[in-house]
Amino acid sequence: xxxxxxxxxxxxxxxxxxxxxxxxxxxxxxxxxxxxxxxxxxxxxxxxxxxxxxxxxxxxxxxxxxxxxxxxxxxxxxxxxxxxxxxxxxxxxxxxxxxxxxxxxxxxxxxxxxxxxxxxxxxxxxxxxxxxxxxxxxxxxxxxxxxxxxxxxxxxxxxxxxxxxxxxxxxxxxxxxxxxxxxxxxxxxxxxxxxxxxxxxxxxxxxxxxxxxxxxxxxxxxxxxxxxxxxxxxxx
Amino acid sequence: xxxxxxxxxxxxxxxxxxxxxxxxxxxxxxxxxxxxxxxxxxxxxxxxxxxxxxxxxxxxxxxxxxxxxxxxxxxxxxxxxxxxxxxxxxxxxxxxxxxxxxxxxxxxxxxxxxxxxxxxxxxxxxxxxxxxxxxxxxxxxxxxxxxxxxxxxxxxxxxxxxxxxxxxxxxxxxxxxxxxxxxxxxxxxxxxxxxxxxxxxxxxxxxxxxxxxxxxxxxxxxxxxxxxxxxxxxxx
Numbered sequence: 001x002x003x004x005x006x007x008x009x010x011x012x013x014x015x016x017x018x019x020x021x022x023x024x025x026x027x028x029x030x031x032x033x034x035x036x037x038x039x040x041x042x043x044x045x046x047x048x049x050x051x052x053x054x055x056x057x058x059x060x061x062x063x064x065x066x067x068x069x070x071x072x073x074x075x076x077x078x079x080x081x082x083x084x085x086x087x088x089x090x091x092x093x094x095x096x097x098x099x100x101x102x103x104x105x106x107x108x109x110x111x112x113x114x115x116x117x118x119x120x121x122x123x124x125x126x127x128x129x130x131x132x133x134x135x136x137x138x139x140x141x142x143x144x145x146x147x148x149x150x151x152x153x154x155x156x157x158x159x160x161x162x163x164x165x166x167x168x169x170x171x172x173x174x175x176x177x178x179x180x181x182x183x184x185x186x187x188x189x190x191x192x193x194x195x196x197x198x199x200x201x202x203x204x205x206x207x208x209x210x211x212x213x214x215x216x217x218x219x220x221x222x223x224x225x226x227x228x229x230x231x232x233x234x235x236x
Numbered sequence: 237x238x239x240x241x242x243x244x245x246x247x248x249x250x251x252x253x254x255x256x257x258x259x260x261x262x263x264x265x266x267x268x269x270x271x272x273x274x275x276x277x278x279x280x281x282x283x284x285x286x287x288x289x290x291x292x293x294x295x296x297x298x299x300x301x302x303x304x305x306x307x308x309x310x311x312x313x314x315x316x317x318x319x320x321x322x323x324x325x326x327x328x329x330x331x332x333x334x335x336x337x338x339x340x341x342x343x344x345x346x347x348x349x350x351x352x353x354x355x356x357x358x359x360x361x362x363x364x365x366x367x368x369x370x371x372x373x374x375x376x377x378x379x380x381x382x383x384x385x386x387x388x389x390x391x392x393x394x395x396x397x398x399x400x401x402x403x404x405x406x407x408x409x410x411x412x413x414x415x416x417x418x419x420x421x422x423x424x425x426x427x428x429x430x431x432x433x434x435x436x437x438x439x440x441x442x443x444x445x446x447x448x449x450x451x452x453x454x455x456x457x458x459x460x461x462x463x464x465x466x467x468x469x470x471x472x
Binding site: 127128171172177200202203209210217219231232233 | 440468
């Protein structure tokens with residue numbers, strides 16, 4: 001499946017088809033939702049979880065749900081998924097983010113690692129950004145994984161919408177940040193393979209913190225307007 | 237002048253007409269541009285500057301440029317402008333932000349203070365967020381001005397577009413943050429009085445830092461896409 005023409009013209013022409021995409025934390029809401037949409041877009045998906053069994057079970061459920069071709073969606077533990085993926089999406093909770101990546105340094109060597117983790121705290125007044133010693137989750141990943149190419153993306157996509165089978169298109173841009181042009185181009189193309197989404201390059205990793213933290217603002221917006229808010233970048 | 241219907245339905249119905257709006261730093265690009273558009277929207281404007289003469293000169297230039305009614309746009313020093321304004325927009329450079337507000341504590345007492353300052357640094361790789369001890373420029377303003385109502389807004393509006401007489405409408409939302417509903421409603425209405433703009437409530441001041449810092453991402457986007465990027469919030 002290709003992006004529609006209005007998306008394509010914004011993209012670099014990077015070809016993401018045929019790549020194996022692994023989702024670490026693929027049994028959480030965000031990971032599960034991204035896996036669903038990327039599988040529907042025709043990518044080969046490996047769903048990683050803390051246990052092989054849970055990963056496999058999630059893969060079977062998703063395969064049946066979307067009618068995936070045999071073998072198109074498989075499950076494994078996070079280590080197996082990281083080893084299998086060419087592009088590895090990190091969709092785990094912030095707690096344990098660094099620890100997991102440290103344990104997967106070998107598996108992730110040479111890979112494109114797409115971090116979509118938002119370090120947020122919650123209290124009665126809603127969500128707020130947590131202090132991250134490295135600056136951001138993405139910079140923490142880059143510090144832990146010097147031999148991987150870390151890209152930050154998919155922070156603002158609503159898990160509720162991703163998982164809603166009634167939703168067929170997404171009115172939002174995926175902000176993509178990183179140091180490596182080839183990798184950010186590829187992740188932009190990955191985003192654009194989901195209907196309605198567009199991947200927009202939005203800077204280097206040193207500017208990832210505010211993109212992660214902005215998820216707290218979207219949560220405030222969702223509360224106030226009873227919405228599933230997303231962001232579009234205008235004039236691009 | 238009123239917002240068009242598509243804007244109005246998103247607004248609270250707060251009535252911003254007839255208020256005197258002061259712009260501190262009204263002779264810098266951002267302040268000058270905001271003053272121009274708010275004056276064109278029919279608000280009574282007072283342009284503040286470090287010197288009375290420069291404020292008055294900017295007011296005369298703007299009045300002539302947009303054909304303002306006599307007395308609709310006046311100039312003063314920042315202290316005089318702060319005293320005259322009911323809504324006071326702070327559009328000064330980050331350097332000197334705190335010092336200026338400390339010097340205007342009396343003038344700003346009881347006022348709505350709209351902080352649109354972005355604490356950014358610049359180097360060869362572009363823009364990046366500066367560390368702010370109070371968390372954000374808006375929180376610094378709130379700490380310095382306990383007897384004012386601080387709202388954060390207008391961070392992402394391109395000064396180039398604001399000042400371009402060829403531009404008649406703006407494809408962007410103004411994110412409005414604050415603790416006081418009446419004040420954020422009013423500033424949302426102020427934003428919506430500029431054609432194309434919409435004011436969207438985006439959280440409390442503790443979530444202002446990432447909105448300010450996101451200006452660095454917009455600068456990266458502008459570089460990459462040769463654009464004047466703005467943000468629209470979808471599903472709102």
